[in-house]
Amino acid sequence: MARAQYETRTETVEKTVVVLELSEDEADDLRDLVAAADGTRRMVSIFNALQKPEAPRAEESADTFEYDGVRYDLRVPYRDRDGDVWYFARFGDGVRAGIGRTPRNADDGDPFRTAAGYGPLTKVTE
Incomplete structure (x- = not known):
């Protein structure tokens, strides 16, 4: 008898990201520079990220x-x-x-x- 089931698989994927650590004053200065830039999609994305920094994420379960x-x-x-x-x-x-x-x-x-x-x-x- 055939049977089908949805499933979720966890895969380990390695990717390289760039993390920029700034003081709040440095972030304010960068935000001002980005706001004055040409308004490309990438600059808008960076500006939005600087407007609302995310809270630290919870660590993945050790289980x-x-x-x-x-x-x-x-x-x-x-x-x-x-x-x-x-x-x-x-x-x-x-x-x-x-x-x-x-x-x-x-x-x-x-x-x-x-x-x-x-x-x-x-x-x-x-």
Whole structure:
């Protein structure tokens, strides 16, 4: 029987960004320079960013583990290729896996063996 399910995958993407650190006075001076510029789309974007600096973003959850280039969120269950649901939990520095239930101790299953032997694992979103 065919089956389809929407899923969300977390992928690790590396990109280079430029971060400009300014004092408030320096930001005011830069804002004045940008406001006096020619008004291109890029300058308008920079001016808008300077008008309303964003609050610091919360750090990404540390409740993840990575295997073979895929990052798994330990807070949600995953379905394997046979349809079984797997749960993950952190115990100290290690991560454990349990089929049909959340792992209860550090002696439960190895999540890397789970991902390799029963994958691909897809996040349960229903």
